[in-house]
Amino acid sequence: MKHSGCAVNKERHxxxxxxxxxxxxxxxxxxxxxxxxxxxxxxxxxMNRVVTxxxxxxxxxxxxHVNWFTDVRHLACSEVRAANLSGDCSLVNEIFxxxxxxKQHHQTCVRDRAILSILAVRNISKEVAxxxxxxxxxxxxxxxxxxxxxxxxxxxxxxxxRDFQNRDRYYSNI
Amino acid sequence: xxxxxxxxxxxxxxxxxxxxxxxRSARHFLHHYYxxxxxxxxxxxxxxxxxxxxxxxxxxxxxxxxxxxxERARVQATRKHALVWALRQSPPxxxxxxxxxxxxxx
Numbered sequence: 001m002k003h004s005g006c007a008v009n010k011e012r013h014x015x016x017x018x019x020x021x022x023x024x025x026x027x028x029x030x031x032x033x034x035x036x037x038x039x040x041x042x043x044x045x046x047m048n049r050v051v052t053x054x055x056x057x058x059x060x061x062x063x064x065h066v067n068w069f070t071d072v073r074h075l076a077c078s079e080v081r082a083a084n085l086s087g088d089c090s091l092v093n094e095i096f097x098x099x100x101x102x103k104q105h106h107q108t109c110v111r112d113r114a115i116l117s118i119l120a121v122r123n124i125s126k127e128v129a130x131x132x133x134x135x136x137x138x139x140x141x142x143x144x145x146x147x148x149x150x151x152x153x154x155x156x157x158x159x160x161x162r163d164f165q166n167r168d169r170y171y172s173n174i
Numbered sequence: 175x176x177x178x179x180x181x182x183x184x185x186x187x188x189x190x191x192x193x194x195x196x197x198r199s200a201r202h203f204l205h206h207y208y209x210x211x212x213x214x215x216x217x218x219x220x221x222x223x224x225x226x227x228x229x230x231x232x233x234x235x236x237x238x239x240x241x242x243x244x245e246r247a248r249v250q251a252t253r254k255h256a257l258v259w260a261l262r263q264s265p266p267x268x269x270x271x272x273x274x275x276x277x278x279x280x
Binding site: 004005006007009012031032033060061062063064065066067073074077091102103104105106107136138139140142143144148150152155156159162163166169170171173174 | 268
């Protein structure tokens with residue numbers, strides 16, 4: 001985030017609030033703030049996931065002209081990326097939700113959760129949300145910035161960070 | 175690509191070894207199958223590791239070329255799909271500005 005010009009300040013860019021329903025968090029693009037739903041976040045692992053999810057949105061807001069409120073495809077893209085890269089759709093989390101599947105199930109989960117996230121913040125039909133996700137999925141599912149890979153666990157995250165630190169050497173020698 | 179005198183492998187050889195080992199691990203097989211529905215392909219990491227070591231030992235031009243081509247292909251693969259949005263030239267102007275409520279308080 002800092003490298004992209006959006007250094008994160010805990011007091012300015014995070015807010016812990018009580019939320020309606022079972023929403024865990026959100027990113028408010030109009031104030032550049034991540035909201036964490038303190039009444040719905042269950043434990044540290046859940047917290048890590050929610051923070052990562054919302055930081056993906058913040059990162060997209062920082063690096064791109066995301067038309068959050070006027071283009072549902074842009075919203076869909078960021079939700080696909082957040083579901084894909086945050087651990088929302090890990091095998092373990094899906095099993096806890098009683099969603100059983102192995103071969104390529106991650107993609108099914110990402111699609112479904114992206115649609116749910118869109119419907120939670122936009123007053124549109126499920127068909128419209130689904131169409132938007134379908135249109136952007138190929139591009140956005142394969143956009144792994146800033147990690148360069150899907151960070152399944154700390155090892156992958158550590159390797160991604162190593163690649164980030166090595167980026168100058170990398171791009172000057174290919 | 176810089177000339178042979180200034181060039182060095184894009185990653186340290188240890189990084190190629192680590193990526194190859196991770197790729198071949200059972201855990202990664204599971205992750206990859208869960209995401210892509212097929213087994214991972216790890217052979218390129220092994221080839222890159224061999225090229226890196228060959229460069230370290232003998233400063234082989236073939237090894238340098240092989241590594242460059244491999245890494246350029248990796249970069250190309252990440253740029254295969256057109257982005258949904260336009261990238262910014264600079265971060266949002268209001269990222270660091272105080273919250274409207276904070277301004278009112280002051």
